[in-house]
Amino acid sequence: MMKNITSHPDISTKTIRNFSIPSIGLGTYQMQGSTCQEAVRDAILMGYRHIDTAQMYDNEIAVGTGIAASGIPREALFVTNKIWLDNLEPEKLKSTFQQSLEKLQMNYIDLLLIHWPPANEETITNALKTMRELRSKEYIRKIGVSNFTPRLLVKALAIDEIIANQVEYHPMLAQNDLIDICETYNVFLIAYAPLGQGQILGTELLQQIGKKYGKSESQVILRWLIQQRLVATIPKASNHEHRKSNIDIFDFELSESEMHEIAALDRGARQVNPQFAPRWDEKFELKH
Template identity: 45%
Template sequence: MTDTIQNIRGRAVPMLGLGTYKLTGQACREGVAHALTMGYRHIDTAQMYKNEADVGAGIADAPVAREDVFLTTKVWHTNLSPEDVRRSTEESLQRLDTDYVDLLLIHWPAHLDGDHDALRSTLDAFVALHEAGHVRHIGVSNFSIRLLNQTVDHLPAEAPLFAHQAEYHPFLAQEAVLRHAREHDYLFTAYSPLAQGDALRNDTLQSIGDRHGKTAAQVTLRWLLQQPQVSAIPKAGSASHRIANLGVFDFALSDDEMTAIHNLGRGERRIDPAFAPAWSTT
């Protein structure tokens, strides 16, 4: 079996996580509990998903100790003033029924893009939560290279940038972002890793899967996790998908297969709201 853990700044992080976007209610609670029972140890949620209470209940239902779960949540872009960061994170912890989260992310930079003072104030609020023990690690999501540089430069050595979460799949190359992650020693987490289902229908991915006795989805996840400092958080609403997604650790792609998948990159960004940053900004 290939490795299932990424080591980032001395912390072991499960490479494959369960994304919970659009999972709510009993389906979310049961899905999280099922995932943890079958071996997942990385759960991703967010304030905007409106399912933190369901995620927390699922963790409580599972026969897994809280300290064995790497739990991520995110602060929505309307809650980025220092006082709102503190308040909304405390509310997140209450909903999740936990004293801390392993990783807290700025979900989208929104107005922070172009306002360096506001970014610094928001990051300082995250550091305060870290110092209080409510947040083990600090991260961001959907940041441009310029914003990543500003973040790395501002955060203190005792609370460095630990992770950046962004859209990444075979049809959206992220070479500049990956280089930045490796240069500054933080985790890059791929969301929407299956390109909202398009990866399942790609001939190249299907052909590679046939050679390994795997599905196109499993090949895509293997491609992501075989890259240094990359993790992935596919949403899996059904038990069968959660089980299938774990079936990516018993095979490896060849260098030629990795290159063939890299060559599918066509700049196809699927998640690009009006409050997104200027992606090309360096």
């Protein structure tokens, strides 16, 4: 564990296979309307360049309006969107994707994800082929997946060049098997719910480490995530001070022993586990 610690001095963006992604993005789940619009605009003006949305969040119009209001050129931003489970069949995927572009006031998406793996795995193949078509027409720059288990990620990698798997990841929920696969295939792991949706704050070790660097517990968690080579993260903050704090993590560095101590906090504490989730504990052995 933790063999993937990065030693690169500037980790504000991560690059693999010539593709770069800002390490910290703004999550927008459960933010809508003017709150979402203002959060996105404010985040961009304070330096965020990566915004995460999804068809299911019902906030694409607000995200698009916030981005437009920031005045920052589209090419300077990295926007992720996710195709919802009901929209994965080819025709539905294409039509809802076009609607998403309109709502976002954009003509391309940087990273398009399958939001959750569908029960019928044939649907994954068809969806990835359709997304490949969107990519060939330059509607999307890269294809990714979300909530894919190790076996499903390897399956997806056999179908197309997957650049990222977005999954829940924070100190209380290790993702060793997925990180191993991401290392092997050069895939980003985008950590969602990095703060455990606020439920994991209040840990003495994180507070102690934070005190040493003059940083908060959340800042220690986010720094711990992005100090891992292939990890980017997308904390959601509707509060301005939280947004400011979450991006102010580039002026300190956790030691290797602190990285390990934080990793040892793992207790399998998964926050996001809907009834349609895949079998997280499915055994899978990566053949090296």
